[in-house]
Amino acid sequence: MHLTPLPPLPAVSYVMPVLNEEEHLEAAVRTILAQQYAGDKEIVLALGPSTDRSSEIADRLAAADPRVRLVDNPGRDIPIGLNLAIAASQFPIIVRVDAHSELVPEYTSAGIAALRREGAANVGGVMQAAGRTTVQRAIAAGYNSPYGLGGGAYHGDGTPGPAESAYLGIFRREAIEAVGGYDPEIRRGEDWELNLRIRRAGGIVWFDPSLRVTYWPRASLPDLARQFFATGAWRAVLVRRYPRAHPWRFFVPGTLVLGLSTSAIVLILQGFGLLPWTWWSMVHVLPITYLGAVAFAATKLPALRGARERLLGGSVLATMHVSWGVGFLVGIAGGASRTVDRSRAR
Numbered sequence: 001m002h003l004t005p006l007p008p009l010p011a012v013s014y015v016m017p018v019l020n021e022e023e024h025l026e027a028a029v030r031t032i033l034a035q036q037y038a039g040d041k042e043i044v045l046a047l048g049p050s051t052d053r054s055s056e057i058a059d060r061l062a063a064a065d066p067r068v069r070l071v072d073n074p075g076r077d078i079p080i081g082l083n084l085a086i087a088a089s090q091f092p093i094i095v096r097v098d099a100h101s102e103l104v105p106e107y108t109s110a111g112i113a114a115l116r117r118e119g120a121a122n123v124g125g126v127m128q129a130a131g132r133t134t135v136q137r138a139i140a141a142g143y144n145s146p147y148g149l150g151g152g153a154y155h156g157d158g159t160p161g162p163a164e165s166a167y168l169g170i171f172r173r174e175a176i177e178a179v180g181g182y183d184p185e186i187r188r189g190e191d192w193e194l195n196l197r198i199r200r201a202g203g204i205v206w207f208d209p210s211l212r213v214t215y216w217p218r219a220s221l222p223d224l225a226r227q228f229f230a231t232g233a234w235r236a237v238l239v240r241r242y243p244r245a246h247p248w249r250f251f252v253p254g255t256l257v258l259g260l261s262t263s264a265i266v267l268i269l270q271g272f273g274l275l276p277w278t279w280w281s282m283v284h285v286l287p288i289t290y291l292g293a294v295a296f297a298a299t300k301l302p303a304l305r306g307a308r309e310r311l312l313g314g315s316v317l318a319t320m321h322v323s324w325g326v327g328f329l330v331g332i333a334g335g336a337s338r339t340v341d342r343s344r345a346r
Contacts, residue, residue, distance in 0.1 A: 001202040003172050006092075006116050009039035012108055013089035013173075014097050017073065017081035018058060019048035021099035024216055025057050028099050029068065037108040044089045045099075046073040046081030054099075079182035079190040086173075086181060094171040096191075101127075101168065102214040111170035114208045121175035121203030122195060124166020125211020126158075135312065136219040141304050142316040143217055147297035149320070163207035164247070165195040170211075175203050188234035196245055221319050228323035235324075236331025253325030254332070259286040260322070294318055 014032050018025060032043050045058050047070055062068040071088045073081035086094055093112060097103065107125070114123045129144050131137035142148035169191065179197040182190050195205045218224045232253060239246055263283045269275040298304070298314035 001121060001175060001178060001198070003119065003121065003174055003203075006112070009037075010093050010112060011040035011091035012037065012042075012093040012095055012112075013086075013091040014041065014043045014095045015046070015082055015085035015089060016043065016097045016099055017046045017048065017078045017085070018050065018054050018099045019076055020050045020052050020054055022050075022053040022057060024100040024102075025054055026061065027102055028097060029061050031102040031105075032097060033065065033067070034105060035103065035108045036105045037112075040091065041067055041108075042089060042091065043068045044085040045070050046085040047071070048073045048076035048081060077184065077187050079186055080184045082190070083181045083184065086176060092173050094169075094173050094176060096168045096171070098168065098215070100216045102216075104212050104214075107211055107213070108170070110208070111211055114206055114211075115170060115172065118204060118206045120206040121172050121198050122166050123170045123206045123208055123211065124163065124168060125207070125213060126209050127167045127215045128212050129215045129217050131217065131219070133219055134309065135221065136217060138301075138304060138309060138312040138316045139217045139219070139221075139224055140215075141301040141313055142320055143215070145297070145301050145317075147300065148317055158207060158209050160206070160208050163195075163205050164199075165192040166205050166207065167191070168213060169195075175201075178203075186234065186237065188231050189238050193238055193242075196242060221315060224316065225319050225323040228320050229327035229330075232324035232327025232329075233331035234327075236328045237335060239332070240335075250328075253321050254328040255325075256286075256290065256321055257325035257329060259283075260290070263287045 016028065021028075029043060029045075032041070035041065045062075045068065047055050047058055058068075058070055062070050069088065071084045073084055075081075082096065093115075095108065095111070111123045111125070114120065127143065129140035131140040175198050176194075179194065179201055182194050186193050199205055218227055235246075235250055236254075239250065263286055266275060266280055266283050270277055270280065294314045294317050297317055298310045301310070301313040301317075304310055304313045
């Protein structure tokens with residue numbers, strides 16, 4: 001992939017899909033406007049059909065600052081909204097931002113420096129999840145732990161280097177255009193899929209842990225379960241499309257769910273006397289081991305104190321693993337075309 005040299009202060013277009021984000025939208029936009037970067041900036045918000053005050057807030061932000069622009073995303077899907085925002089933008093650097101995230105002030109300048117230094121097509125940093133309520137803090141702890149999301153580089157400090165994917169992303173527009181933008185058919189995992197195509201085209205995806213983004217996760221276990229079910233289902237679609245491109249960790253939750261289900265079925269059959277309590281009982285080693293592992297992992301979650309919070313943290317981990325695994329198996333069996341993440345719906 002050939003990329004032209006960057007000028008000293010390339011102008012930047014921030015693109016943000018928005019759907020039911022009244023709680024976080026204004027703060028997210030403010031952190032963009034407050035970026036310590038001297039180059040020109042614009043923000044393009046792709047507005048989905050929100051049922052809260054998100055569109056009203058976006059209208060007010062656009063009226064107050066000409067750098068904030070709006071496009072409609074009637075279909076609500078994230079990749080379609082991102083493509084619409086990119087098409088409406090004009091600058092050579094594209095920075096993806098989520099409406100429930102907040103950038104540190106030096107994010108843009110450090111990211112562009114990394115693009116230039118590494119000759120990269122995309123640069124990403126660390127997702128630092130945060131919470132306000134007890135439940136949201138526990139969910140954030142799960143996000144920030146390798147026990148929750150499998151240890152991807154952008155969920156921890158890590159070391160700088162080439163990466164499989166990038167959280168959000170600071171892109172060269174040339175790279176996005178060269179591979180045709182986000183795939184509108186992929187509703188979850190669209191970042192990973194785009195970065196895979198960029199890497200296959202010869203572009204470098206670079207991880208820089210100095211780039212930090214505050215991420216506000218779902219604030220309840222049912223919403224977390226809905227989110228992770230959809231994520232697992234769409235990961236299965238990507239596995240079916242790119243069967244040799246996935247590391248082993250993506251298959252662990254589905255295998256776990258199969259093992260737990262087998263144990264539950266055997267236990268029921270044993271209870272009715274249909275199976276002996278001999279070597280069949282060995283299948284129960286998995287759930288017992290898993291419960292022990294979750295209990296141990298809960299004691300290692302950052303920022304959680306006391307038995308109640310640790311118990312909640314264990315519930316978060318189990319919700320992540322099992323919901324993701326069930327979604328993955330559903331996606332493998334029948335695809336995920338009807339699976340939509342409604343966890344931020346009102």
